[in-house]
Amino acid sequence: MRALTWLLVFATIGVLGYALWAWRQRFLERQRAAEERLAAFMAQAKPAAPAVVVDSGLPQQRLLLEAAAKAGEAGEPVLSIQLYARLLARYPESTFAAQARAAVEAQKQKLAKP
Secondary structure, eight states, rough: OOHHHHHHHHHHHHHHHHHHHHHHHHHOOOOOHHHHHHHHHHHHSSSSOOOOOOOOOOHHHHHHHHHHHHHHHOHHHHHHHHHHHHHHHHTOTTTTTHHOOOOOOHHHHHHHHO
């Protein structure tokens, strides 16, 4: 009789374990399906990206401008002119273009003075 009781206990534990395992599998499958539906919905609701993304390069422009200004302040007008020229060559329509051109003229005047 004791053996039958233990057999029933182990069988009950086995059935409960299998039921929990099966429930967890169904739950995970439903969760995956819900995530797929959400991803499909988000893909449809997402606005179209612009065809061409233009990098303005504003940080690079600013770095070139600052480096050229510091080179001019350090008494290196040739290096300063080269950096301003690089800025103007890479970004001719830059917001810093007018400032760079004026600085180049000032540096050229420094070079002309002996």
